[in-house]
Amino acid sequence: MHSLGHNTVMNDTNPLPANDWPELQPGWVWLCGAGPGDPGLLTLHALNALRQADVIIYDALVDSRIMDWASDKAELIYAGKRGGKPSAKQRDISLQLVDLAKAGKRVLRLKGGDPFVFGRGGEEAQTLVQHGVPIRIIPGISAGIGGLAYAGIPVTHRDVNQSVTFITGHDQSGDTPSALNWQAISDGSQVLVIYMGMKHIAPIAQALLDAGRASGEPVAVVTQATTPDQRVLETTLGTIVADLEKSDMSPPAIICVGRSVKMRQVLDWQSMISGENPRNLDPLGRGKPAEAS
Numbered sequence: 001m002h003s004l005g006h007n008t009v010m011n012d013t014n015p016l017p018a019n020d021w022p023e024l025q026p027g028w029v030w031l032c033g034a035g036p037g038d039p040g041l042l043t044l045h046a047l048n049a050l051r052q053a054d055v056i057i058y059d060a061l062v063d064s065r066i067m068d069w070a071s072d073k074a075e076l077i078y079a080g081k082r083g084g085k086p087s088a089k090q091r092d093i094s095l096q097l098v099d100l101a102k103a104g105k106r107v108l109r110l111k112g113g114d115p116f117v118f119g120r121g122g123e124e125a126q127t128l129v130q131h132g133v134p135i136r137i138i139p140g141i142s143a144g145i146g147g148l149a150y151a152g153i154p155v156t157h158r159d160v161n162q163s164v165t166f167i168t169g170h171d172q173s174g175d176t177p178s179a180l181n182w183q184a185i186s187d188g189s190q191v192l193v194i195y196m197g198m199k200h201i202a203p204i205a206q207a208l209l210d211a212g213r214a215s216g217e218p219v220a221v222v223t224q225a226t227t228p229d230q231r232v233l234e235t236t237l238g239t240i241v242a243d244l245e246k247s248d249m250s251p252p253a254i255i256c257v258g259r260s261v262k263m264r265q266v267l268d269w270q271s272m273i274s275g276e277n278p279r280n281l282d283p284l285g286r287g288k289p290a291e292a293s
Contacts, residue, residue: 016048022136024052029097029107029128031121033114033140034062036147038226042066045138046110050074053108055100057093059119061112061252063227090120094127101133112252114142118168118195144193147225147254151232152267159284160259161190169197169204169255176200176207186211191258198253202241208257213237218261223253234264259284 022045024030030049035041050056050070058067060080067076077096079088100107115121115137128135144166145155155164165185171177185192186208197204198221209215215238223231235243237257265280272278286292 016044019044021045021048024049024106024108024136025134026054026104026106027101028134028136029101029109030136030138031109031115031125032111032138033119033121033142034058034066034110034112035141036113036143036150036226037061037063037224037230038146038150039063039065039069041141041146041226042069043138043140046140049108049138050110052106054106056108056110057097057100058110059112062110066110090123094124097124097128098131098133101128102131111140112143114140117142117144117166143225143252143254144195147222148193148220148256150226150230150270151220151222152264152269152271153220153222153256154260154263154267155191155193155256157260157263159286160263163189164191164193164258165189167192167194167197169194169200176203182207183211186213191256191260194255194257196251196253197255198244198249198251201244201255205237205240208237213257215239217257218259220256220261220264221249221253222256223249223251225252225254232264234261 030053032046032049033043034046035043047069050066053071053074055075055077056067056070057077057079070076079093097107097109109115109124111119111121113119116139121137125135125137148155165188167180167185168177171179192208194204215236217237219235219237219240221233221235221240221244231249233243233247233249262283265283266278268276268278
């Protein structure tokens with residue numbers, strides 16, 4: 001990811017804009033999305049929560065720069081879960097939230113992206129409600145939208161798709177989702193956005209090819225989306241497995257399958273900021289200006 005030349009500080013000396021901001025009360029838990037990485041994509045509601053919380057339980061994908069904006073008095077508890085590494089159990093995390101709230105703490109549960117998009121936020125929220133703990137949900141920008149936008153890939157584009165499907169790359173067992181109807185997914189959506197799919201990309205790609213998707217269909221893999229370490233691999237459905245094996249890219253990653261990936265050739269705005277010219281002003285081959293219907 002190219003440096004955009006920003007150097008600003010956000011702390012308690014920078015007041016929030018005038019608004020009727022909610023107060024995080026003792027005994028409450030706010031489940032909050034931290035966005036895909038770039039601290040600038042954090043919502044003002046999330047920043048308001050960071051400044052009030054007594055305890056913040058945060059995930060692996062929450063950027064450390066965001067944690068710098070927490071109150072100096074806040075207790076920070078890491079609850080990250082990454083594939084193949086020792087991780088906290090989901091049940092323990094959920095019950096810890098309950099215990100902290102019952103102890104009268106003002107609790108912020110901070111998750112990467114959006115807590116309700118493949119983030120198990122619904123499970124945690126349900127546990128809290130079942131235990132009589134009041135909650136507030138603060139949405140965040142999901143990596144499947146914001147991360148692709150930082151790569152210059154629009155999730156929807158009128159000349160490409162009228163539908164988009166978001167898919168998780170693994171189920172509760174950690175394997176390729178067995179309950180998915182890949183034929184229906186292939187037939188029903190022009191653009192697919194796959195979360196946490198790098199580990200199982202070989203069977204996922206084969207399932208889509210078996211379902212009739214073209215081997216030459218454009219695919220993009222975006223790792224460390226919206227952070228200074230962001231990388232983008234442009235490939236095809238037929239070559240993605242080999243191309244990933246040749247690369248040294250590693251999760252977390254968002255994978256986009258569909259012709260909207262071609263739009264990166266004209267919308268790679270970070271490269272343009274660095275002085276590079278667009279590779280192709282008409283990547284979809286429309287033969288007329290974008291403003292023409």
